[in-house]
Amino acid sequence: MSRLNVVVGISGGIAAYKAVSVVRELVLAGHDTHVVATEHALRFVGRPTLEAISRNPVHTDLFDGVAEVRHVAIGQAADLIVVAPATANMIAKLAAGMADDLLGNTILASRAPLVIAPAMHTEMWQHPATVANIALLRERGVVVVGPASGRLTGQDTGPGRMSEPGDIVAAALAALGPRDLAGTRVLVSAGGTREPIDPVRYIGNRSSGRQGVEIAAGARDRGAEVVLVAAHLEVEAPAGVALVEVGTAEELRIAMLTEAARADVVVMAAAVADYRPQRVSGSKIKKESQGDELALTLVRNPDILVQLTQARRPGQLVVGFAAETETDPDALLGLARAKAARKGVDLLVVNRVGWDEGFGADAPNRVLIVDSTGTTRDEASGSKSLVAGRVLDVVQNMNTRA
DSSP states (O other), X not given: OOOOEEEEEEOSSTTHHHHHHHHHHHHHTTOEEXXXXXTTXXXXXXXXXXHHHXXXXXXXXXXXXXXXXXXXXXXXXXXXXXXXXXXHHHHHHHHHTOOSSHHHHHHHTOOSOEEEEEOOOHHHHTSHHHHHHHHHHHHTTOEEOOOEEEEOSTTOEEEEEOOOHHHHHHHHHHTTSOOTTTTOEEEEXXXXXXXXXXXXXXEOOOOOSHHHHHHHHHHHHTTOEEEEEXXXXXXXXXXXXXXEEEOSHHHHHHHHHHHHTTOSXXXXXXXXXXXXXXXXXXXXXXXXXXXXXXXXXXXXXXXXXXXXHXXXXXXXXXXXXXXXXXXXXXXXXXXXXXXXXXXXXXXXXEEEOXXXXXXXXXXXXXXXXXXXXXXXXXXXXXXXXXXXXXXXXXXXXXXXXX
């Protein structure tokens, strides 16, 4: 998805603190994000915080920038408007078409998709006026995300809790994103396998699973039916995908081969342990009985990606991931071409990693995408969401040409 001009409207409710994360997610996804806050919203979240996170000035006053007609210019320039939180009062004003503040003017002056995330007490959410207003907004094409059920302000619980920022952003981008993967079944693996040494120790890796999760979420937003095979994710699995949880490389192998039988696209983004202990102790290994050294014999795990390409159905597209520490661009390309040929994949995404690069839920990625002939299809650098979009662009392009 290309860089978007997104307006995040924040109205005056306690859930305004979560709007900071909505803004942050959009910025990390590579979008130019502008906050339009009501005066009451700024009593919950400070202007400096929102400006630091959005990297843009925060707009609140209807009479600022009169010479440039800012009260309509912001809405006219928007590709997408997200209101989070949308209080009962804000929802009523939207339903009535009121524009007594900058946020109301911005929304009325825009033809961009409007996504709202309601947040209020249960009684307010269930009040007939709010029920009628939400129904009217939905009829007009407004996308309503949530609310969820859970803990509210004080001791109250029930429906009315604002949806989580990641779910709001996913739904917002899906409201205008391409649906070019509709009718496609996409299988994605994510995370890192753990190979047990004993009941308390294991051999693992530093993968958070975020890149695979972003690919799964991106495919979902583009209309695909998605299955995510997850190994020890450090981030939440996206809503709206089928989740299969695994632990070891062998469990991942079985799950991927089983699910691949029905998939049109297979994306092997999980970091799989190359080796596992030959012997797994049934009880905790005591250092008192081992002395100063502990010797482990490791045996090689099956190559899951090779097995997937060997079992590939006609027309199925298989995408592999490879983490490399090589810093020289020419040498990295050489590694990518050799591995793509050796694995038999249709696409190989080479991910540059290091001590301070590539790993971690929020760390940016730099990738090189090559096809089975060794041709470079794309390069991308930025958030994992941005990288996921570029990978899916290449996948869709290959599907279209097939």
